[in-house]
Amino acid sequence: MQLELGHIEVKDVQFGAKTEFRNGTVFINKNELLEILKNEHFSKIELDIVHPGDAVRICPVKDVLEPRVKIAGSGQIFPGYFGNAEMVGSGRTHVLKGMTVLTVGTIVGFQEGIIDMSGPGAEYTPFSKTINLVISADKKEGLFQHEHEAALRHTGLKAARYVAEAARNAEPDQISTFETRPLSEQLNQYPDLPRVAYVYMLQTQGLMHDTYLYGVDVKSILPTFMYPTEVMDGAIISGNCVSACDKNTTYHHLNNPVIDDLFARHGKDLSFVGVVVTNENVTLLDKERSSSFTAKLVEGLKVDGVIISEEGFGNPDADLIMNCKKIEALGIKTVLITDEYAGRDGASQSLADGHPLANAIVSGGNANATIDLPPMGKIIGHIDAVNIIAGGFDGALKKDGSITVEIQAITGATNELGFNQMGAIEF
Amino acid sequence: MAEIRVVHYLNQFFGQIGGEEKADITPFSQEGTVGPGTALQKELANDIKIVGTVICGDTYFNENIETAADKITSLVAGFKPDILIAGPAFNAGRYGMACGAVCKAVHEKLTIPVVTGMYEENPGADMYKKDVYIVKTGNSAAQMRKAIPALAKLAMRLVWGEVLGSSAEEGYLARGVRKNVFHKQRGSARAVAMLLQKIKGETFVTEYPMPVFDRVSPRSAIKDLSKAKLALVTSGGIVPKGNPDHIESSSASKFGRYDITGVNDLTKETYETAHGGYDPVYANEDADRVLPVDVLRQLEKEKAIGNLHNFYYATVGNGTSIANSKKYAHAIGEELKQEKVDGIILTST
Amino acid sequence: MDVPVVHICTVVPISLTVGANRIDPAVAIPHPLGNPQLSPDEEFILRRHIVENALRALTTDINEQTVFEMP
Numbered sequence: 001m002q003l004e005l006g007h008i009e010v011k012d013v014q015f016g017a018k019t020e021f022r023n024g025t026v027f028i029n030k031n032e033l034l035e036i037l038k039n040e041h042f043s044k045i046e047l048d049i050v051h052p053g054d055a056v057r058i059c060p061v062k063d064v065l066e067p068r069v070k071i072a073g074s075g076q077i078f079p080g081y082f083g084n085a086e087m088v089g090s091g092r093t094h095v096l097k098g099m100t101v102l103t104v105g106t107i108v109g110f111q112e113g114i115i116d117m118s119g120p121g122a123e124y125t126p127f128s129k130t131i132n133l134v135i136s137a138d139k140k141e142g143l144f145q146h147e148h149e150a151a152l153r154h155t156g157l158k159a160a161r162y163v164a165e166a167a168r169n170a171e172p173d174q175i176s177t178f179e180t181r182p183l184s185e186q187l188n189q190y191p192d193l194p195r196v197a198y199v200y201m202l203q204t205q206g207l208m209h210d211t212y213l214y215g216v217d218v219k220s221i222l223p224t225f226m227y228p229t230e231v232m233d234g235a236i237i238s239g240n241c242v243s244a245c246d247k248n249t250t251y252h253h254l255n256n257p258v259i260d261d262l263f264a265r266h267g268k269d270l271s272f273v274g275v276v277v278t279n280e281n282v283t284l285l286d287k288e289r290s291s292s293f294t295a296k297l298v299e300g301l302k303v304d305g306v307i308i309s310e311e312g313f314g315n316p317d318a319d320l321i322m323n324c325k326k327i328e329a330l331g332i333k334t335v336l337i338t339d340e341y342a343g344r345d346g347a348s349q350s351l352a353d354g355h356p357l358a359n360a361i362v363s364g365g366n367a368n369a370t371i372d373l374p375p376m377g378k379i380i381g382h383i384d385a386v387n388i389i390a391g392g393f394d395g396a397l398k399k400d401g402s403i404t405v406e407i408q409a410i411t412g413a414t415n416e417l418g419f420n421q422m423g424a425i426e427f
Numbered sequence: 428m429a430e431i432r433v434v435h436y437l438n439q440f441f442g443q444i445g446g447e448e449k450a451d452i453t454p455f456s457q458e459g460t461v462g463p464g465t466a467l468q469k470e471l472a473n474d475i476k477i478v479g480t481v482i483c484g485d486t487y488f489n490e491n492i493e494t495a496a497d498k499i500t501s502l503v504a505g506f507k508p509d510i511l512i513a514g515p516a517f518n519a520g521r522y523g524m525a526c527g528a529v530c531k532a533v534h535e536k537l538t539i540p541v542v543t544g545m546y547e548e549n550p551g552a553d554m555y556k557k558d559v560y561i562v563k564t565g566n567s568a569a570q571m572r573k574a575i576p577a578l579a580k581l582a583m584r585l586v587w588g589e590v591l592g593s594s595a596e597e598g599y600l601a602r603g604v605r606k607n608v609f610h611k612q613r614g615s616a617r618a619v620a621m622l623l624q625k626i627k628g629e630t631f632v633t634e635y636p637m638p639v640f641d642r643v644s645p646r647s648a649i650k651d652l653s654k655a656k657l658a659l660v661t662s663g664g665i666v667p668k669g670n671p672d673h674i675e676s677s678s679a680s681k682f683g684r685y686d687i688t689g690v691n692d693l694t695k696e697t698y699e700t701a702h703g704g705y706d707p708v709y710a711n712e713d714a715d716r717v718l719p720v721d722v723l724r725q726l727e728k729e730k731a732i733g734n735l736h737n738f739y740y741a742t743v744g745n746g747t748s749i750a751n752s753k754k755y756a757h758a759i760g761e762e763l764k765q766e767k768v769d770g771i772i773l774t775s776t
Numbered sequence: 777m778d779v780p781v782v783h784i785c786t787v788v789p790i791s792l793t794v795g796a797n798r799i800d801p802a803v804a805i806p807h808p809l810g811n812p813q814l815s816p817d818e819e820f821i822l823r824r825h826i827v828e829n830a831l832r833a834l835t836t837d838i839n840e841q842t843v844f845e846m847p
Binding site: 109110111145146194196205206207208209242243257258260261262265269270282304305306307313314315333334335337338340341342343344345346347348349350351354355356358359360361362363364365366367368369388389390391392393394406407408415416417418419420421422423424425426427 | 557591592593594595601602603604605606607608609610611612613614615616617618619621622623625626627631633634635636637638639640673675676677678680703704705706707708744745746748749750751
């Protein structure tokens with residue numbers, strides 16, 4: 001499967017008369033978009049555009065997405081939500097690079113996050129460096145949590161799809177080509193290079209903890225094989241926030257850095273044969289079943305090693321260790337990417353489970369480390385959510401608008417796909 | 428310029444008193460350097476002077492830890508030091524224990540920086556690495572020539588008040604504290620590089636060594652359930668509706684104690700979950716699904732158990748650190764001990 | 777303190793790793809002592825079985841970490 005990814009560099013985003021891309025700027029017809037997003041579940045929807053460096057705080061953030069549109073090849077971006085769930089990952093896709101669409105509004109659960117566009121908090125989220133179209137949607141009274149979450153999720157998807165249309169006829173500044181061949185061919189393409197696969201763990205524990213593959217709730221699947229390029233076309237989207245710091249936003253899935261970095265060395269010093277996607281369910285039986293199935297699929301790929309990324313923390317640490325143990329038992333080497341919950345002083349054990357075979361770990365950092373955020377000129381959303389979101393606490397928001405929280409509350413801070421440079425080391 | 432004053436601690440052997448036969452000598456002090464102190468002095472900057480040495484027998488120290496540590500601390504104080512350097516002890520167990528204990532006591536009493544050196548398997552290392560900077564050394568005095576400069580270097584950084592880097596950078600034994608740092612590469616690139624090293628059989632360094640958890644021995648079984656008082660504790664975050672104590676949805680900073688006198692069943696009007704790490708719908712509908720009050724009240728009625736303690740304890744086990752969990756457990760345990768509870772049922776989500 | 781504790785939990789491997797001595801496996805993370813697919817009466821019976829298993833753990837002498845699988 002071969003995909004050409006065309007990056008269109010976005011220098012600015014503005015509201016305008018017509019939704020289009022012109023001279024480096026994405027113009028968005030506000031009223032037209034609001035019309036499309038109108039929804040019986042929301043009492044109010046507002047749109048804002050924020051730029052890196054703005055004195056703006058956005059909270060509680062639900063999801064962050066990137067506008068992408070398919071120019072050629074089967075299917076549509078976010079298959080399973082749009083189109084007939086045709087397979088994606090081939091042909092050509094345009095990306096509006098340098099901007100995001102993000103959803104915020106009345107808090108759904110405890111797990112949403114904070115994005116600061118400037119100040120110390122900006123260091124901890126990648127989304128302080130992108131121009132963001134912020135969609136604030138407030139729910140109507142009486143809406144059930146599941147309906148609220150679904151409505152917000154669909155809002156983000158529809159908005160990203162709408163904005164992406166501006167890229168359809170734009171000339172990309174840069175085109176990269178990614179190719180994964182069917183397995184037997186791929187195995188023979190670089191016979192002398194070590195063969196590597198990627199085990200992609202997805203959070204699947206219920207409300208605010210779900211992920212979707214071609215529109216299917218991943219808690220109901222058995223682990224399965226994917227071509228890496230399918231992820232670039234939005235085959236995996238996020239329905240979860242389980243904690244803002246380490247939930248994979250849809251943007252993270254679209255821009256999966258493990259897939260990027262494996263492709264970067266593909267054909268040079270490794271052969272990247274494919275992706276196995278698996279879940280993190282809430283029963284012991286499911287955990288055992290999925291990890292055994294994953295190990296079996298990995299064995300079938302005849303690889304020398306795998307990278308395994310976790311999503312979330314706590315009980316999924318058990319899934320991570322099971323995947324590691326069972327794959328290592330087959331003689332296949334593993335490297336795990338996770339984050340840590342070592343307490344505010346960094347002195348507690350960082351993971352809830354462990355095993356001597358898990359001897360190669362890359363860390364996204366200690367999520368319990370605290371940070372003081374200064375008051376911000378403008379707030380988009382409902383800032384008192386800070387007192388109850390994961391990483392926050394009663395009194396986290398002070399009268400003057402300053403905030404003390406764990407970085408757990410900052411969107412993307414300790415991402416376990418290895419998106420960030422931040423990690424943790426031993427002192 | 429005022430010179431920086433150092434005191435050096437040694438055992439009977441390095442203190443040139445004698446071998447095993449002198450391991451029972453009581454602590455005493457001497458001006459200037461003794462034994463390896465001379466080499467140590469050469470490695471220290473010009474304005475840093477070892478003004479005195481305190482010596483004590485390893486056997487005497489380990490058999491009289493408190494009194495020996497007190498006496499040694501006063502001897503050290505007598506020199507008005509800016510820093511204490513102990514050892515290096517290499518793999519000598521009693522010497523390592525003594526170096527660690529002396530450093531800890533002096534640091535606490537005189538609030539000056541302290542540093543020692545030993546092999547990572549020295550029992551003194553395990554015991555004191557969290558309290559005291561311990562320079563990593565080889566496992567025998569044959570490595571003295573390498574250990575002394577390393578010990579001197581860390582001592583100088585400490586006495587100059589410099590901010591220390593990670594254990595790997597500075598050469599001290601890891602103290603079990605995780606700190607966030609910004610690497611040059613993103614995590615995924617670091618993972619790919621590490622995987623290739625691992626596949627090729629090359630040395631690689633994990634960013635996180637596996638955690639080790641302590642163990643407690645099992646307690647005796649309850650002999651007569653029909654007379655037993657049982658208590659419920661949960662990490663599932665079940666709290667009275669409205670979460671009156673504002674227990675956090677993650678990284679709980681507290682636990683709650685709630686009166687269930689006369690409560691036979693938890694309902695969605697009266698109880699909820701504060702835990703942010705699982706789908707709350709089911710627990711909010713019926714909190715007995717996490718805290719089985721209804722069943723225990725039934726068993727109480729049937730006299731299958733003596734009684735259900737009228738208070739339950741709850742916290743949120745979502746991202747709650749081990750250290751805090753231990754703290755809450757000790758506090759809850761103490762209270763339940765006072766209440767003469769015979770058994771505890773702990774539920775988790 | 778010589779008071780036995782039994783841990784009712786779903787992710788038994790974590791309980792073993794962190795050192796619980798008496799472990800009683802539960803149904804699922806969001807409802808360890810429940811099953812929303814059952815009727816309330818059936819759920820109560822299920823919950824009672826899990827609790828009775830926990831009591832079995834509390835009244836059994838052990839020397840090492842033990843998972844009390846439902847008989």
